[in-house]
Amino acid sequence: MVRPFEELVVEHGPVVWRVCRALLGPDDAEDAWSETFVSALRAYPDLRSESNVRGWLVTIAHHKVVDQARRTNRAPRPSGDLPDIPTWDHQHDDGVELRTALEALPTKQRGAVAYRYLADLSYFDIGVLLQSSEAAARRSAADGIANLRKTYLKGAPR
Amino acid sequence: MITGTVTDGQVIADLTATCTAPDGAGEMEALRSRLAGRADDEGLLDVAYRIVDSPIGPLLVAVTPQGLVRVAFELEDHETVLARLATSISPRVLRSGRRTDAVARQLDEYFSGRRRRFDLTVDLQLVRGFRRAVISHLSDISFGATESYAAVARAIGNPAAVRAVGSACSHNPVPVVVPCHRVVRSDGTIGQYLGGAEAKVALLALEAAPPDRGMPGG
Numbered sequence: 001m002v003r004p005f006e007e008l009v010v011e012h013g014p015v016v017w018r019v020c021r022a023l024l025g026p027d028d029a030e031d032a033w034s035e036t037f038v039s040a041l042r043a044y045p046d047l048r049s050e051s052n053v054r055g056w057l058v059t060i061a062h063h064k065v066v067d068q069a070r071r072t073n074r075a076p077r078p079s080g081d082l083p084d085i086p087t088w089d090h091q092h093d094d095g096v097e098l099r100t101a102l103e104a105l106p107t108k109q110r111g112a113v114a115y116r117y118l119a120d121l122s123y124f125d126i127g128v129l130l131q132s133s134e135a136a137a138r139r140s141a142a143d144g145i146a147n148l149r150k151t152y153l154k155g156a157p158r
Numbered sequence: 159m160i161t162g163t164v165t166d167g168q169v170i171a172d173l174t175a176t177c178t179a180p181d182g183a184g185e186m187e188a189l190r191s192r193l194a195g196r197a198d199d200e201g202l203l204d205v206a207y208r209i210v211d212s213p214i215g216p217l218l219v220a221v222t223p224q225g226l227v228r229v230a231f232e233l234e235d236h237e238t239v240l241a242r243l244a245t246s247i248s249p250r251v252l253r254s255g256r257r258t259d260a261v262a263r264q265l266d267e268y269f270s271g272r273r274r275r276f277d278l279t280v281d282l283q284l285v286r287g288f289r290r291a292v293i294s295h296l297s298d299i300s301f302g303a304t305e306s307y308a309a310v311a312r313a314i315g316n317p318a319a320v321r322a323v324g325s326a327c328s329h330n331p332v333p334v335v336v337p338c339h340r341v342v343r344s345d346g347t348i349g350q351y352l353g354g355a356e357a358k359v360a361l362l363a364l365e366a367a368p369p370d371r372g373m374p375g376g
Contacts, residue, residue, distance in 0.1 A: 004205075004244040004251035009193065013186055018177040030189065037193050041202050044249055098169075098176050117170045118177055149169050 005044055009037060012054050015119055016061050022102065022114040023065045028072055032064040039064070058119045062111075062129045101151035108132065109144030116141040194254040204248035206257035207240065210265050213364075214357040217334070219261045222247060225279030226261055229332045231353035246284065265334070271368030274301035276335045284331040288319070292326035299340040302365045306344040328352055334361065 020029040126137040207220040220228040230239040267273035327338040351358035
Protein backbone atom coordinates (compact mmCIF):
# COMPACT_ATOMS: atom_id res chain seq x y z
CA MET A 1 0.00 0.00 0.00
CA VAL A 2 1.16 3.51 -0.83
CA ARG A 3 1.05 6.19 1.87
CA PRO A 4 -1.21 9.15 1.13
CA PHE A 5 0.93 12.28 0.74
CA GLU A 6 -0.99 13.97 3.55
CA GLU A 7 0.61 11.53 6.00
CA LEU A 8 4.07 12.75 4.95
CA VAL A 9 3.03 16.36 5.48
CA VAL A 10 1.70 15.58 8.96
CA GLU A 11 4.72 13.50 9.94
CA HIS A 12 7.54 15.57 8.45
CA GLY A 13 6.01 19.03 8.01
CA PRO A 14 7.25 20.23 11.44
CA VAL A 15 10.84 19.04 10.81
CA VAL A 16 10.98 20.74 7.43
CA TRP A 17 9.54 23.86 9.06
CA ARG A 18 12.24 23.90 11.75
CA VAL A 19 14.98 23.58 9.14
CA CYS A 20 13.51 26.35 6.96
CA ARG A 21 13.05 28.54 10.03
CA ALA A 22 16.60 27.97 11.24
CA LEU A 23 18.05 29.03 7.91
CA LEU A 24 15.63 31.75 6.76
CA GLY A 25 13.49 34.58 8.11
CA PRO A 26 9.79 33.82 8.77
CA ASP A 27 8.32 34.89 5.39
CA ASP A 28 11.05 33.22 3.36
CA ALA A 29 10.72 30.12 5.56
CA GLU A 30 7.02 29.88 4.69
CA ASP A 31 7.76 30.14 1.00
CA ALA A 32 10.55 27.57 1.20
CA TRP A 33 8.29 25.17 3.15
CA SER A 34 5.54 25.43 0.53
CA GLU A 35 7.99 25.07 -2.35
CA THR A 36 9.48 22.00 -0.69
CA PHE A 37 6.17 20.18 -0.34
CA VAL A 38 4.86 21.21 -3.77
CA SER A 39 8.04 19.81 -5.36
CA ALA A 40 7.82 16.68 -3.23
CA LEU A 41 4.16 16.20 -4.17
CA ARG A 42 5.04 16.48 -7.84
CA ALA A 43 7.80 13.84 -7.55
CA TYR A 44 6.07 11.59 -5.00
CA PRO A 45 4.46 9.05 -7.40
CA ASP A 46 7.95 8.30 -8.77
CA LEU A 47 9.65 7.94 -5.38
CA ARG A 48 11.12 4.44 -5.39
CA SER A 49 11.71 3.75 -1.73
CA GLU A 50 9.97 5.21 1.28
CA SER A 51 12.82 4.22 3.57
CA ASN A 52 14.25 7.71 4.10
CA VAL A 53 11.42 10.13 3.41
CA ARG A 54 12.72 12.67 5.94
CA GLY A 55 16.14 12.76 4.28
CA TRP A 56 14.48 13.13 0.88
CA LEU A 57 12.30 16.03 2.08
CA VAL A 58 15.15 17.82 3.89
CA THR A 59 17.29 17.55 0.76
CA ILE A 60 14.54 19.22 -1.26
CA ALA A 61 14.19 21.83 1.53
CA HIS A 62 17.93 22.54 1.39
CA HIS A 63 17.69 23.39 -2.31
CA LYS A 64 14.58 25.51 -1.75
CA VAL A 65 16.31 27.41 1.09
CA VAL A 66 19.24 28.15 -1.21
CA ASP A 67 16.83 29.27 -3.98
CA GLN A 68 14.78 31.37 -1.60
CA ALA A 69 17.83 33.09 -0.13
CA ARG A 70 19.10 33.82 -3.63
CA ARG A 71 15.76 35.34 -4.61
CA THR A 72 15.57 37.46 -1.47
CA ASN A 73 19.15 38.67 -1.57
CA ARG A 74 19.00 38.97 -5.38
CA ALA A 75 22.78 38.68 -5.47
CA PRO A 76 23.82 35.63 -7.45
CA ARG A 77 25.52 32.93 -5.39
CA PRO A 78 27.25 29.72 -6.22
CA SER A 79 24.81 26.82 -5.85
CA GLY A 80 24.94 24.91 -2.60
CA ASP A 81 25.66 28.01 -0.54
CA LEU A 82 23.35 28.70 2.34
CA PRO A 83 22.24 32.28 2.95
CA ASP A 84 24.67 34.47 4.90
CA ILE A 85 22.30 36.63 6.87
CA PRO A 86 18.76 35.46 7.45
CA THR A 87 16.38 38.20 8.51
CA TRP A 88 14.93 37.24 11.85
CA ASP A 89 11.86 38.91 13.20
CA HIS A 90 13.67 40.06 16.32
CA GLN A 91 10.84 42.05 17.81
CA HIS A 92 8.40 39.19 18.25
CA ASP A 93 10.67 36.38 19.30
CA ASP A 94 11.81 35.08 22.62
CA GLY A 95 14.82 33.19 21.39
CA VAL A 96 16.49 36.30 20.01
CA GLU A 97 19.89 35.67 21.55
CA LEU A 98 20.12 32.15 20.26
CA ARG A 99 18.94 33.26 16.84
CA THR A 100 21.45 36.05 16.75
CA ALA A 101 24.10 33.52 17.66
CA LEU A 102 22.85 31.19 14.93
CA GLU A 103 22.96 34.01 12.38
CA ALA A 104 26.53 34.72 13.30
CA LEU A 105 27.69 31.16 12.55
CA PRO A 106 29.64 30.46 9.36
CA THR A 107 27.24 29.02 6.76
CA LYS A 108 28.57 25.46 6.86
CA GLN A 109 28.32 25.34 10.64
CA ARG A 110 24.79 26.73 10.59
CA GLY A 111 23.72 24.21 7.95
CA ALA A 112 25.39 21.34 9.79
CA VAL A 113 23.76 22.31 13.11
CA ALA A 114 20.29 22.62 11.51
CA TYR A 115 20.50 19.38 9.54
CA ARG A 116 22.01 17.41 12.42
CA TYR A 117 20.02 18.71 15.39
CA LEU A 118 16.77 19.91 13.85
CA ALA A 119 16.38 17.39 11.01
CA ASP A 120 18.32 14.47 12.53
CA LEU A 121 20.15 13.70 9.28
CA SER A 122 23.22 11.48 9.23
CA TYR A 123 26.61 13.19 8.82
CA PHE A 124 26.98 11.36 5.53
CA ASP A 125 23.76 12.99 4.21
CA ILE A 126 24.77 16.36 5.64
CA GLY A 127 28.12 16.07 3.87
CA VAL A 128 26.30 15.52 0.58
CA LEU A 129 24.10 18.58 1.15
CA LEU A 130 26.95 20.85 2.19
CA GLN A 131 29.31 19.49 -0.46
CA SER A 132 31.86 18.37 2.06
CA SER A 133 33.04 15.08 3.54
CA GLU A 134 31.25 13.19 6.29
CA ALA A 135 34.10 14.03 8.72
CA ALA A 136 33.97 17.72 7.79
CA ALA A 137 30.19 17.76 8.34
CA ARG A 138 30.70 16.22 11.79
CA ARG A 139 33.32 18.85 12.61
CA SER A 140 31.11 21.70 11.36
CA ALA A 141 28.22 20.58 13.58
CA ALA A 142 30.46 20.25 16.64
CA ASP A 143 32.12 23.63 16.00
CA GLY A 144 28.70 25.17 15.42
CA ILE A 145 27.35 23.97 18.76
CA ALA A 146 30.55 25.05 20.53
CA ASN A 147 30.28 28.53 18.98
CA LEU A 148 26.59 28.80 19.80
CA ARG A 149 27.37 27.90 23.39
CA LYS A 150 30.02 30.58 23.58
CA THR A 151 27.90 33.42 22.13
CA TYR A 152 24.77 32.23 23.85
CA LEU A 153 26.54 32.31 27.22
CA LYS A 154 27.78 35.81 26.56
CA GLY A 155 24.34 37.02 25.51
CA ALA A 156 22.36 35.32 28.23
CA PRO A 157 24.24 35.09 31.51
CA ARG A 158 22.43 33.03 34.08
CA MET B 159 33.65 35.35 34.11
CA ILE B 160 30.66 33.17 33.35
CA THR B 161 31.01 29.52 34.20
CA GLY B 162 29.78 26.89 31.77
CA THR B 163 26.35 26.20 33.19
CA VAL B 164 24.82 25.86 29.74
CA THR B 165 25.49 22.43 28.27
CA ASP B 166 25.49 21.40 24.61
CA GLY B 167 22.26 19.55 25.33
CA GLN B 168 20.61 22.74 26.57
CA VAL B 169 21.79 24.70 23.55
CA ILE B 170 20.33 22.01 21.28
CA ALA B 171 17.06 21.90 23.23
CA ASP B 172 16.75 25.70 23.09
CA LEU B 173 17.57 25.63 19.40
CA THR B 174 14.75 23.17 18.74
CA ALA B 175 12.36 25.30 20.78
CA THR B 176 13.45 28.53 19.09
CA CYS B 177 13.06 27.17 15.58
CA THR B 178 9.50 25.99 16.13
CA ALA B 179 6.67 28.25 15.09
CA PRO B 180 5.46 30.51 17.92
CA ASP B 181 2.00 29.00 17.51
CA GLY B 182 3.02 25.50 16.43
CA ALA B 183 -0.32 23.88 15.61
CA GLY B 184 -1.98 26.94 14.09
CA GLU B 185 1.06 27.75 11.98
CA MET B 186 1.26 24.19 10.67
CA GLU B 187 -2.45 24.24 9.84
CA ALA B 188 -2.02 27.46 7.86
CA LEU B 189 0.95 26.00 5.98
CA ARG B 190 -0.99 22.83 5.16
CA SER B 191 -3.99 24.73 3.95
CA ARG B 192 -1.79 26.92 1.74
CA LEU B 193 -0.08 23.82 0.37
CA ALA B 194 -3.40 22.22 -0.58
CA GLY B 195 -4.38 25.42 -2.39
CA ARG B 196 -1.14 25.55 -4.35
CA ALA B 197 -1.33 21.83 -5.16
CA ASP B 198 -4.83 22.38 -6.53
CA ASP B 199 -3.75 25.41 -8.60
CA GLU B 200 -0.90 23.41 -10.12
CA GLY B 201 -3.04 20.37 -10.93
CA LEU B 202 -1.28 18.16 -8.39
CA LEU B 203 -4.23 17.47 -6.13
CA ASP B 204 -5.41 14.10 -7.46
CA VAL B 205 -7.46 13.17 -4.39
CA ALA B 206 -8.78 15.85 -1.99
CA TYR B 207 -10.53 14.78 1.19
CA ARG B 208 -12.06 15.96 4.42
CA ILE B 209 -14.00 14.50 7.31
CA VAL B 210 -17.62 15.65 7.56
CA ASP B 211 -19.51 15.29 10.85
CA SER B 212 -22.93 13.71 10.51
CA PRO B 213 -25.66 12.19 12.70
CA ILE B 214 -24.44 8.74 11.56
CA GLY B 215 -20.83 9.45 12.56
CA PRO B 216 -17.87 11.12 10.84
CA LEU B 217 -17.89 10.59 7.07
CA LEU B 218 -14.75 10.72 4.96
CA VAL B 219 -15.44 12.36 1.59
CA ALA B 220 -12.87 12.17 -1.21
CA VAL B 221 -12.99 14.09 -4.48
CA THR B 222 -10.99 13.70 -7.71
CA PRO B 223 -10.98 16.23 -10.58
CA GLN B 224 -13.73 14.00 -12.07
CA GLY B 225 -16.02 14.24 -9.05
CA LEU B 226 -16.94 12.64 -5.73
CA VAL B 227 -15.13 9.31 -5.69
CA ARG B 228 -15.62 8.04 -2.13
CA VAL B 229 -17.76 8.45 0.94
CA ALA B 230 -16.64 6.24 3.83
CA PHE B 231 -18.11 5.45 7.22
CA GLU B 232 -16.02 5.37 10.36
CA LEU B 233 -16.60 1.60 10.50
CA GLU B 234 -14.52 1.21 7.33
CA ASP B 235 -11.53 2.89 9.05
CA HIS B 236 -10.71 6.17 7.35
CA GLU B 237 -6.95 5.61 7.41
CA THR B 238 -7.30 2.33 5.52
CA VAL B 239 -9.68 3.94 3.04
CA LEU B 240 -7.17 6.74 2.33
CA ALA B 241 -4.34 4.25 1.87
CA ARG B 242 -6.50 2.32 -0.63
CA LEU B 243 -7.30 5.52 -2.53
CA ALA B 244 -3.57 6.37 -2.60
CA THR B 245 -2.85 2.92 -4.03
CA SER B 246 -5.68 2.62 -6.55
CA ILE B 247 -6.05 6.25 -7.73
CA SER B 248 -2.96 8.34 -6.86
CA PRO B 249 -0.68 8.88 -3.85
CA ARG B 250 -1.17 12.63 -4.32
CA VAL B 251 -3.77 12.74 -1.56
CA LEU B 252 -4.24 15.92 0.53
CA ARG B 253 -6.79 17.24 2.96
CA SER B 254 -8.50 20.16 1.25
CA GLY B 255 -11.40 22.29 2.32
CA ARG B 256 -11.73 24.13 -0.96
CA ARG B 257 -12.26 21.09 -3.17
CA THR B 258 -14.62 19.30 -0.78
CA ASP B 259 -16.79 22.30 0.17
CA ALA B 260 -19.72 21.50 -2.12
CA VAL B 261 -19.96 17.90 -0.87
CA ALA B 262 -19.73 18.95 2.78
CA ARG B 263 -22.37 21.64 2.33
CA GLN B 264 -24.82 19.34 0.54
CA LEU B 265 -24.38 16.60 3.14
CA ASP B 266 -25.12 19.12 5.90
CA GLU B 267 -28.26 20.20 4.04
CA TYR B 268 -29.32 16.58 3.54
CA PHE B 269 -28.88 15.66 7.20
CA SER B 270 -30.74 18.76 8.34
CA GLY B 271 -33.70 17.94 6.07
CA ARG B 272 -33.13 20.79 3.62
CA ARG B 273 -31.98 18.69 0.66
CA ARG B 274 -33.63 15.72 -1.05
CA ARG B 275 -31.39 15.29 -4.02
CA PHE B 276 -27.60 15.69 -4.33
CA ASP B 277 -26.39 17.94 -7.08
CA LEU B 278 -22.85 16.54 -7.37
CA THR B 279 -20.77 14.94 -10.10
CA VAL B 280 -19.89 11.41 -9.04
CA ASP B 281 -16.70 9.67 -10.17
CA LEU B 282 -17.41 5.92 -10.38
CA GLN B 283 -13.88 4.88 -11.37
CA LEU B 284 -13.68 2.52 -8.38
CA VAL B 285 -16.52 0.30 -9.67
CA ARG B 286 -16.72 -1.56 -12.95
CA GLY B 287 -19.06 -3.74 -14.98
CA PHE B 288 -22.16 -5.17 -13.37
CA ARG B 289 -21.59 -3.39 -10.07
CA ARG B 290 -21.33 -0.09 -11.85
CA ALA B 291 -24.65 -0.72 -13.62
CA VAL B 292 -26.27 -1.35 -10.23
CA ILE B 293 -24.71 1.74 -8.62
CA SER B 294 -25.73 3.90 -11.58
CA HIS B 295 -29.35 2.74 -11.22
CA LEU B 296 -29.53 3.58 -7.50
CA SER B 297 -29.69 7.34 -8.06
CA ASP B 298 -33.07 6.79 -9.77
CA ILE B 299 -34.61 5.72 -6.45
CA SER B 300 -36.00 8.94 -5.05
CA PHE B 301 -35.76 10.41 -1.56
CA GLY B 302 -38.04 8.61 0.91
CA ALA B 303 -38.72 5.65 -1.43
CA THR B 304 -37.29 2.14 -1.15
CA GLU B 305 -36.78 -0.64 -3.66
CA SER B 306 -36.09 -4.34 -3.11
CA TYR B 307 -32.89 -6.05 -4.23
CA ALA B 308 -35.08 -8.11 -6.59
CA ALA B 309 -36.65 -4.97 -8.07
CA VAL B 310 -33.20 -3.47 -8.69
CA ALA B 311 -32.12 -6.72 -10.39
CA ARG B 312 -35.17 -6.52 -12.67
CA ALA B 313 -34.60 -2.82 -13.36
CA ILE B 314 -31.12 -3.42 -14.71
CA GLY B 315 -32.35 -6.32 -16.84
CA ASN B 316 -30.87 -9.19 -14.83
CA PRO B 317 -33.72 -10.49 -12.63
CA ALA B 318 -31.80 -13.55 -11.42
CA ALA B 319 -28.90 -11.52 -10.04
CA VAL B 320 -30.51 -10.62 -6.70
CA ARG B 321 -27.48 -11.65 -4.61
CA ALA B 322 -25.10 -9.87 -6.94
CA VAL B 323 -27.18 -6.71 -6.54
CA GLY B 324 -26.82 -7.04 -2.77
CA SER B 325 -23.09 -7.41 -3.15
CA ALA B 326 -22.88 -4.41 -5.48
CA CYS B 327 -24.81 -2.28 -2.99
CA SER B 328 -22.47 -3.28 -0.18
CA HIS B 329 -19.54 -2.16 -2.34
CA ASN B 330 -21.01 1.23 -3.19
CA PRO B 331 -18.02 3.63 -3.02
CA VAL B 332 -20.27 6.68 -2.52
CA PRO B 333 -22.95 5.70 0.02
CA VAL B 334 -25.49 8.29 1.25
CA VAL B 335 -24.96 10.37 -1.91
CA VAL B 336 -25.73 7.36 -4.15
CA PRO B 337 -28.55 5.95 -2.04
CA CYS B 338 -27.86 2.24 -1.59
CA HIS B 339 -29.61 2.62 1.78
CA ARG B 340 -32.89 2.81 -0.16
CA VAL B 341 -32.51 -0.82 -1.28
CA VAL B 342 -34.11 -3.25 1.21
CA ARG B 343 -35.12 -6.92 1.32
CA SER B 344 -38.36 -8.07 -0.35
CA ASP B 345 -39.71 -9.14 3.05
CA GLY B 346 -39.41 -5.56 4.29
CA THR B 347 -36.42 -6.11 6.60
CA ILE B 348 -33.69 -3.61 5.95
CA GLY B 349 -30.78 -5.80 4.89
CA GLN B 350 -27.09 -5.17 5.34
CA TYR B 351 -25.25 -1.85 5.15
CA LEU B 352 -21.60 -0.92 4.96
CA GLY B 353 -22.07 1.73 7.62
CA GLY B 354 -23.84 -0.71 9.93
CA ALA B 355 -27.57 -1.57 10.16
CA GLU B 356 -28.14 1.31 12.60
CA ALA B 357 -26.91 3.86 10.09
CA LYS B 358 -29.23 2.45 7.43
CA VAL B 359 -32.19 2.61 9.82
CA ALA B 360 -31.26 6.21 10.72
CA LEU B 361 -31.06 7.27 7.05
CA LEU B 362 -34.42 5.66 6.21
CA ALA B 363 -35.99 7.29 9.29
CA LEU B 364 -34.52 10.67 8.31
CA GLU B 365 -36.05 10.38 4.86
CA ALA B 366 -39.42 9.17 6.21
CA ALA B 367 -39.64 12.18 8.53
CA PRO B 368 -37.09 14.91 7.67
CA PRO B 369 -36.22 17.05 10.73
CA ASP B 370 -37.26 20.28 9.03
CA ARG B 371 -40.03 19.51 6.55
CA GLY B 372 -40.74 23.11 5.67
CA MET B 373 -38.43 23.81 2.77
CA PRO B 374 -37.09 27.37 2.74
CA GLY B 375 -39.20 29.55 0.46
CA GLY B 376 -38.09 30.44 -3.07
